[in-house]
Amino acid sequence: MARGKTTPSYLLLAPDPARQAEWMHRLRRHGAVRAFDSIEAAKAEVESSRRPWLSFIVDIDGDGRSIHRLLKSMRRASPDAPGLLVMxxxxxxxxxxxxxxxxxxxxxxxxxxxxxxxxYGLALEVTRDPHIAAAVEQMGRQMALTVKQMELTALAATPLARDTLVEGLGVSHNTVKTRIRQLLRIHQEETMDTLGKTVLRAALAHATGASPTNVDVHTGAMPAERKALPRPKPAAKKSSKKTTRTTRTAASAKSPGRARKASRKAAHRPARRRFR
Structure with a gap:
């Protein structure tokens, strides 16, 4: 991690327990979260901590001066971190x-x-380039990308090797291959290199006076470094004889010839002896 050993985190202020739980479930997929239920506690954390922040999320009712002071404190603590106010x-x-x-x-x-x-926040984190992040967000809106797909789109603009990408994403090689294949199909690109060039060209359109550059060294924190939770594995399907028998019956109903053949076999099959 280029910025030190401290884990980049989301800062969440949500006094309502249900809203906070909903946000925690959404954010933990992408990184660590520091959650607070009061303006005072969140303000104290922002002003005393030197932790790098991924984004600020404030979900609160009211529009008073205390909220505005908190937003200003957050911006002073991390001038580049994206901020979202939900009311x-x-x-x-x-x-x-x-x-x-x-x-x-x-x-x-x-x-x-x-x-x-x-x-947008994750694209900004992994590239450290606001023009690339803006271009990725626009692509996300046009193609209805998921958060992870937007992050992977941004990573296409960085010179990461495949092994480094796998290690940073914290998933297996096969999972990375599947995600890349799906992403390239959505973008209608052949390779991650061509996708990266497309992202950089789009970023250039967002630049005002400065061109986005392909950094020589990866500078942002990857999901594994952000302590993002892995996607839960789907539950294993249970096989049952009843389901198999029902399937065979349905297949026989669709094929009369197969049903007649099965009935002839049953007629010639010797009866089983029953012991009392």
Whole structure:
């Protein structure tokens, strides 16, 4: 990890227990989370900790000065970390929220907006280039990419070797191959190299006065370094004789010839003796 041994984390402020649990379930797939249920506790963490932050998420009711002071403290602690404010109703001054570099969403906003925000944050983390992150978010919106697909799209623009990519993602070689194959099919690209060039060209369109460059050394934290939880494995399917028998019966019903053949075999089969 290029920025030291401290694990980059999400900072979550959500006083409502149900909302906090929902956010924790969503965020832990992508990294560690520091969750708080009060403005004072979150503000104290931001001002005292030197931890690198992946993103700031504030899900709270109200639009008072204490919230604005918290957002400013977060921005001072990490000028580049994306920020998201989620409330029941729009704030009285959306411009003040935008001035401190935070996005705003109402709770009834499409879930896809949260996905694009998280995807932008991970693209920014792994590339350290806001132009690439903006291009990846636009691709995510156009192609309805998942958060992990947006992250992998951003990684295509970095010079990572396959073994380094596998180690950083914390999954097996076969899983990486499957994800890459699916991603290339979505983007209609042949290789990760061509996808990376497409991402860089799109990033150039977002650049204003500065061109995105392909960094020589990977500088961001990968999922394994962020302590992201692996995807749970699907439950094993249980086989049952009843299901097999039902399937055979259904197959016989579809094929009358097969049913007649089975009945003839049953007629010539000797009866089983029953012992009393």
């Amino acid at each position: 029941e109703t729009p704030p009285r001054s959306p411009e003040a929220i935008e001035e401190v570099g935070f996005r705003f969403l109402t709770r009834d906003a499409p879930v896809a907006e949260i996905r694009y925000f998280l995807g």
